[in-house]
Amino acid sequence: MDHFPTNWGRPRHDGVDAYGTYPIPQRPSNTPKDAFSAGIQRTQQPIVTGTSVLAIKYKDGIMMAADNLASYGSLARFKDIQRLQPVGAHTVIGAGGDMSDFQYIQGLLDELIVNEFTAQDGHNLGPAEIHNYLSKVMYSRRTKMNPLWNAILVGGIKDGKRFLSFVDLLGTTYSASTLATGYGAHIAQPLLRTAVEGKEDDLTEEDAVKILEQSMRVLYYRDARSIDKYQIAKVTVEGVTISESKRLETSWSFAEGIRGYGAQTQ
């Protein structure tokens, strides 16, 4: 029913959505359009994906680990991707999920850091600020029903205080001394928790590397979308260092003596 008397007796005008019937992207508008805008789609599913990221707090700061794989469905497509990224001097982020969305986030953070640098006001963005910024970005995209399909871990140390938090495609955030995304949450988190919880201030760098390496090994055994090449990022008061790609040592001879899957003996 058209309440506006000036419209009665006139042809219907579809250039105006008088009652907000259409969702925002589909409302008629007369802004200038380019040839590309008709093809704009919202993220429905991740295409090129990274798997889990692990992170722990230890004595000197934060340690984060992620493998070097970007999968294309079940294809191991890009085997030398770096999924850990330093942001400023105090923070490292690691992302799983859609890699194109992660590249967009890297661009946003770059811009953020550059603007902060050019302001020259004596302040630097620390991990808490980066995490806060990312959580706002992720949640605002989620409310527009066009998410950045990632699960991101943000870790760092500033003014002596360690910071480790998680943010994902829905805008969910939480903080703990051990974090893992994706399959790591099911497989690695139990191992990380028993090794780290309660001992964050006593865990040496060696032990932290060992527990992360062990977790990456178990993930390589049990996650079908992982590879045995990974990197570890370390954030201490000295700054952020991301290691060279390491290779996992694996053992596959555990069932040497077994034949068949049931009653077979030969």
Next chain:
Amino acid sequence: MASVYLPPGFNFSNEIRNNFIGDKGLHLPKATSTGTTIVGCLFKDGIVLGADTRATEGPIVADKNCEKIHYITENIRCCGAGTAADTEFTTALISSNMELHALSTGRKPRVVTAMTMLKQMLFRYQGHVGAALVLGGVDATGPHLFTIHPHGSTDKLPYVTMGSGSLAAMAVFESGWRANMERDDALSLVKAAISAGIFNDLGSGSNVDACIITADHTEMLRNVEMPNVRVQKERTYTFRRGTTAWTKESIRNLIVSEEVTPVGASDAMDTTIDETHEGITAKKKPLMSLTQHDFNCEQTRLRIPSILNIGIPVLKPPYVRPYFHLPSSAHTDLVGT
């Protein structure tokens, strides 16, 4: 009378009906691996099986201390995850059939026999029997460890986990398992794996059960670890006697006249006639007498005729049948008459 002959092969006669109903919106329930962590581990001398003790009904814990390690034969045990009824009845059926089979063959039962019986039955039901099992045992051919999935596939492995907590438990196994472990190492690895499931998976909880099977001996360690004991309550919450005031007390004996008729003497029962009780239940006191409270005025105690108490087993105090639960001022009445 309808023929009981079933032609060989699958019976698809319900397919059309099921598809029709499915299109209308009522789908067949999927087989799910519900809240549980069960594990099995091969060590030097045999097999260690482990399980948690939580049984869930959706989001609610139905049983805080159930037993998931089922008996198949003396030297073969089976942990069950999935639908509890399915695992219980399936393992009971196969246990019974194994006993008959052992008697028929005259040999000690073998693990592969139980595994074959289980997988053939589960495959026949095409996954509708939601039983995910870890079967382990030691027989004349050595130690064996199998997993059996609800659809009937089996795997033969040196260490296995099943259930919703299987990923957490498998992470512990992958970190810690070695070939030819000692008994203590194997047991502590199993306990660590189940604990990982208990503390990191919401579908698993409470205590750790274990079962160690070797060539000559099976040891069932029920509640070998109890990491979730409830804290002692800070105060007692019972009401003291006299909380409910009464003004008058009168006791009426409902037994007006008593005639004792002994029924069917047997060796097991004591049929001596007791003055205060009757007949066969002579050595058993009646359960309780019901106490009625008129809250405004009197407390009347009624003694039920003993005829109502025949065959009701005696409960020692302080255990009370739930539907006879009454305020504590009635407790002394519940201890016999």
